[in-house]
Amino acid sequence: MVGCALEPKMAVHCVTLSELEERKQKQLNENGDVEEDCSEKFPSVGPMLTSKLGGFCNRKFIFKRLPILQWLPAYEARFLLEDIVAGLSVGLTVIPQGIAFAVMANLEPQYGLYSAFMGCFVYCVFGSCKDLTIGPTAIMALMVQVYVGSLGANFAILLTFLTGCIILMLGLLNLGFLVQFISMPVTAGFTSAAAITIASGQVKSLLGLPGRSNEFVDSWINVYEHIGQTKLWDAVLGFTTIGVLLLLRSLRSKWSLMGKYLALSRNAVVVIGGAALAYYCSTFGSKPFSLTGTVTPGLPPIKLPPFTTVLNNQTLAFNEMTSMLGSSIIALPLIAILETIAIVKAFSKGKSIDASQELVALGMCNIFGSLVSSMPITGSFTRTAVNNNSGVRTPLGGIVTGVLVLLSLGLLTDTFYFIPKTVLAGVMIAAMFFMIEFHAALEIWRTKKVDIIPFMVTLVSCLLLGLEYGMLIGIALNICFVLYMTSRPNIDQALLRTSSGIEAMVVKPDQSLIYSSIEYLKHEVVKRTDKTQVTTVIIDGSNVSYVDSTAAKIFSSTIEELALRGRTVLLWNWNRSVRCTLIRLNKVQFHPLFKNGGLEQLDKEICNESLP
């Protein structure tokens, strides 16, 4: 079929229809599965599952599920410095962030650091995206704060374990393909909104204002209300930090190797510089900046997540705890997945990603995290951006981050005391600025104007309603676009003329017949044939690869309606599976309509066999 659509000027041997049919038949026979062509095209879970189970043992599967086996043997010495620089930069970001998120979640500060290292180690083994760093995030912290506030830290840790199990399960079931329903405009909108939200949340720290909000609108209301309390030196140091960062970033492509490393390690440079400055001032007894402050030292205990807990002198069993956690057992994994996958998609720059593997990695991170009293963790947008900006080469950078966090817990809490908050805010704002996808928006506008709608809707909903709702709204809207498209098929039409004038009309829907489009199709076909008043209507089914029961029924009624209006209907080029469906619905009177060159007898035999 395909080859024949070419124009005759190309002098090639063209495969004819009958040759193709023959070849297909031969293939079917070779597969020893003649029936398959007449059975449904839809997913047959059985064989899929079997092949999947069989696949658990082979070498390829192990390589796929442990990406470290792929990148570690190919590791080059020159990657090491870059990975260490990036790992340190991320580490220096995650320590104050972790503390802030733990406080936001009503947990003690050290829980933030407990959550920050295990994800790095585990992701290094299972992760396939070099930039992604998994750890505590603002959204996760917000999601658990209700339970922790009223029920205690044990619920957060149990939630980490359950979240991990659910995500791991989804990953092993290969449900990662679901992320292909997140389009580029939605991802771009989400990314931009996340960057704006995070940067907005840091403005207060940049100016040394009080307040704790991390939502876009609340952040700016907070800044507006407290702008009079701006701390001069915090603001000066903060804007200086941003300036220095932008300056160092511009060295990237210029100057020598020295300049390049300075550009890559710029985040670490300003943080260490800031801490040194604050320490220097403190030696004079002066405290011009808001500092990160005391972090309780000590490593977390390694133990199973709490499957029972004591609350108000009552011992709660596992099922009582889970029933108190309610719907968050479902919501938390979903949002963790959305966040991680959106980040991986944003950083994969158009390359195919193995989403199922990312789910496995994320699930593992949470399960192992729950052994060291972690709160639920997921991909962090900020730190992934820092990681990428710092020029990370492999997931090995995560090991450095993890070690740094462990060291900070064990030894360095005094050192981190001096990091000015405003410098960290500056680091985040500078990283976020380059994450707002102006270029993507421009590109979308240039290529396909209508796609700016999901972009803008996602962006605005994320800013106004929060990231998770915004993303869901964006996805739903974009699915509506797809549904609209499938419900309005294009119908090619042509008139076939003999020497004596118009004789027949060919209509050719451009997609399969499904319930959402069939009413429209019926309406159009009847309208168009009425308009031309031809005696014969040929319905060309070459693009129809599937027909569902609703469509089959209404399509049959279309043919009856055309017959009532005195038209002769011929069905041309319909594939066997669709022919079988229509014949099974309408019994044998449908047969004479199909004109496929000698296939009628074959159909009659095959389709009748499967009649009840």
Added chain:
Amino acid sequence: MVGCALEPKMAVHCVTLSELEERKQKQLNENGDVEEDCSEKFPSVGPMLTSKLGGFCNRKFIFKRLPILQWLPAYEARFLLEDIVAGLSVGLTVIPQGIAFAVMANLEPQYGLYSAFMGCFVYCVFGSCKDLTIGPTAIMALMVQVYVGSLGANFAILLTFLTGCIILMLGLLNLGFLVQFISMPVTAGFTSAAAITIASGQVKSLLGLPGRSNEFVDSWINVYEHIGQTKLWDAVLGFTTIGVLLLLRSLRSKWSLMGKYLALSRNAVVVIGGAALAYYCSTFGSKPFSLTGTVTPGLPPIKLPPFTTVLNNQTLAFNEMTSMLGSSIIALPLIAILETIAIVKAFSKGKSIDASQELVALGMCNIFGSLVSSMPITGSFTRTAVNNNSGVRTPLGGIVTGVLVLLSLGLLTDTFYFIPKTVLAGVMIAAMFFMIEFHAALEIWRTKKVDIIPFMVTLVSCLLLGLEYGMLIGIALNICFVLYMTSRPNIDQALLRTSSGIEAMVVKPDQSLIYSSIEYLKHEVVKRTDKTQVTTVIIDGSNVSYVDSTAAKIFSSTIEELALRGRTVLLWNWNRSVRCTLIRLNKVQFHPLFKNGGLEQLDKEICNESLP
């Protein structure tokens, strides 16, 4: 394009590609809108709205929006008797049902009758489905009971008004097309589940048991728990009623005209017979049956819906009332629409329905209903079935029902006192039995086995989780089927051979390029070309009528990837709008890839114009 796919043995003059292009160009020029072809295919709201507004005034629009103008002039005298019989049957069903539903909604019994007549009158003017009867239903009663119980009847009436306004608005915005996303298996599943649920809810009345549940599971638990309290004479009369009804129904096609009318009026016959029997028994002072009992007489006052109300000695304003009603202001209209449309679809037997007009009618029914203290109303499954079974011919039957309800309120409350509840239960059960769609399930299984999944899922969810959730789950599941299908396009492939052997491979996706399918397509195309090791890959775009920005981007990366692997890529038969999108994304370097016979220059001119 279309005509050329035919085999050469048909001796017809075939339209060539260039002819078609020429014709299209000519059409465009005639429309004075050359640009349109290069702009988006997607909905342009502007012109749609204009044409819609313009359409408000013309004769066709008025006929469409007032279907009574179509059927009343064509009314025949012989319809009258059938309409009266059906109207009486429905009336005799709605009176006890209305009372039961009002009690279920925590309202006084007469509110059920207030809700039962206005819908009939208004639908007669605006409705386009002869069978549908609008009035109080079990689901609507369940939905308002929370508010009425705590806040009073005024809230139910205000909710009626608001529900009406929202539905009317959706109807006037022509959003009725959304119902085409409800497929036949889902409708069949919903219908069957509704029939089973309603019949199950009547078993207790049939046996004279106490209890008030109307859900499937609860009904049977209730029957199981109270089976020992079965009232012998109620059960005997109930089963006799069902037997008589089935007997009378079988007269339909046999015997004389007399038998036919007996069959049609069988519901009224058994109800009047039952009432007479109960009255006869009462003259001896015997009361063997549970009776409908006293109905408070008197017509409702005609007044505006209560925009303010007094609750606990506090006057609540309109906005306070609406904020207390919360999300039910959205949920109630949606469920009312789902119920009505599902019923109309079930009774239209495959004919096209004007869903927007049904929304207008339903909205009007609720708005006018709120003037006579009605609770929210929608299409009633039971009574529509009774109406259809009784052989209604036009919506005029509704007038009879409405008058009967008004009479019953004014005069006949004493007469209805004697109707045994078990007879009404028998009427409903007998009607429901024929509404369970065994035949549809069989047909679905025979035509397309996979479609039995949405049917079964809808059926089971409706029974276990309630009708509204079950329907939503069914719709969502079926949309997943569509999404799955669009995400796995078929890719035709063929090898073009010259005399010196294999030279090029043609791949032809069978649908438009959208974000949900493009990753799969990329993967497949690269895999297949790697397998055959051809030097030239021709991607045939004849089925690609649309490309979104995500797909454009990843498609471009596919071409780059193929080029990296040393393949020459040619894009064949791509339509102009898609060519423009791809060229706008990739600038001019994409041009040489397209081979469409002299169109390159045209493209370059048109597409470059719209470049920023």
